[in-house]
Amino acid sequence: MELTNREERLDTQQRIELAEGVNISLRVAGLPVRFLAYVIDYLICGGIILGAAFVLSIIGIATGSFGMVGIMLLLWFIVRWFYNVPFELGKRGATPGKRAMKIRVMQTTGTPVTVGQSLVRNLLRFVDEMPTFLATFPLVPTYLFGSVAIVCGKRFQRLGDLAAGTIVIYDDERLPAASTLHVPTASSSPPSPAQGAYAQPQPQPPPIPPQPIPPRFPLHREEQVAFTGFRERLPLWSEARRMEIADHLTPLTGKTGPAAVDEVINIGAWLDETR
């Protein structure tokens, strides 16, 4: 799938070639979703610390010993520097916060992170979270440095990611399950309730069935995908939105409104059926 000028693309796809010679695309996660994941993890860490403080102080009072203070310090040390590490090395490659946001950590090569990489990216968190307030117990990081690094880079890496060679990407759990291999096309039934959330107002069923017609103009690979994609995603849009999108093609199709929508659908159908 080549595009003449990749720099102009607006999506967050990262193309990576595997050892098997195949290209995969990863969708890197941006600042807002990573921020939300971090907030969840921050609350979990806080919960661990406060819970441990509660339990340990009860034990300390009951036994009359001060040793619990030491355990508290050790726990705080471990949570502060290494909370992420076991999670990132686990099967999901994600902390609970990242799992909740459906993102995970990976090497830039698309493989799971190694111990070393996980350590590097979490040690460098100290710089990413700068400037911090109250640098001792209730650590309040601003993540200014990390955010600037994320926003500036094409791969949304904070400094720790850059040094470790890791990226944070969307996990694939959200993709359709095995049963939906045959995607609903324009001629199929109206959208299921699950899709309804995306489709407000409720779209009308498209004119059925499409009459495949060949395009009267040459199409790049990427443009062909756009035509077939239009047809696949049709049930998610209202009629007005469909026309709005199809009207962009008026210079090519020479049509506007519902006629343009039909034209695009028909070309998409032709592309789908002739290949």
Place this chain on the structure above:
Amino acid sequence: MKRTSFEERGARDWVEFENMLQKLESQKGQPVADPERLPGLFRQACSDLSLAEHRVYGKSLTERLNSLVIRGYNLIYKPSRPLAEGMLTFFGRTFPRSVRAHARLFWLNMLLFWGGFLAMVVSVQSDPIWVQSVLGQEEMLALDVTWGERAPTDAVRDEFQSDFIMFCMYVYNNISIDFMTFAGGILFCLGTIFFSVFNGIHLGAATGYVHHACRPDTFYSFVAGHSSFELMALVISGTGGMLLGLSILKPGRHTRRQALVEAGRTSLPLILGASCMTFVAACIEGFWSAQPLDPIIKYSVGIFFWILLIAYLVFAGRGGIPRSHDGH
């Protein structure tokens, strides 16, 4: 071939592959019927993905195959890590070697740390104002309480519990300082330079003050045992941090991004080894340094550890055939 027939032909393999992935990915790691089929199914999915992309079979199909391939790739290429042997190689070979490999940066950090340290210690002989202004009122008071004329001569702590608390305190505080010194390096070395110089000056000032105004014998016999590991660990962490920063400032033939990733890899043994050294120091400082022993014993142990550490860093891991790659 039409898309629908392509899907019909591949669907059975894909579903089988996906079910297998699901079982292997689940937390308990359920057993799979015939695991030897996994690589074959994975390669099939790879080639199907390439075909689907080449023939432009549409987004939903390629996305789905894409996700199957990623999940399979992650399972198959998951790194295995034998821990015990790795540790042996690490301390016997990797760590001392990587310190020697970056000898110049190491000496630069020695200068950064010990320069300030010695300057403070020397300055107090002629004029204590420098040391006083570095430490400030409160800290001098605290040093007086611990090491001053009226402080108890021997053991500052008497029971195991407070030993343990101090040990935890040293782990928490000193290893964190190592980590910060290392991490700060990514800011064009500035963080590392700051922490190295700051700690050198601060520790030097404390030493100078105690030497000047308190009872130095108690102090020196306390710090003798753990000083080698703790102070050298700080210098080695700094070396790691400088590696990070220099990779950005002076990337050489690589791009800055590549150089940084490479530096992250090569500096990791340094910070790991340094934090282990600080951990050893915390054990000594927590459980042994405050023991009521003859100062002569403490000094000899301290000198022994210095010699041991220097010999380790200079001689360990020389020669022989490496059993595994250095600096993984």
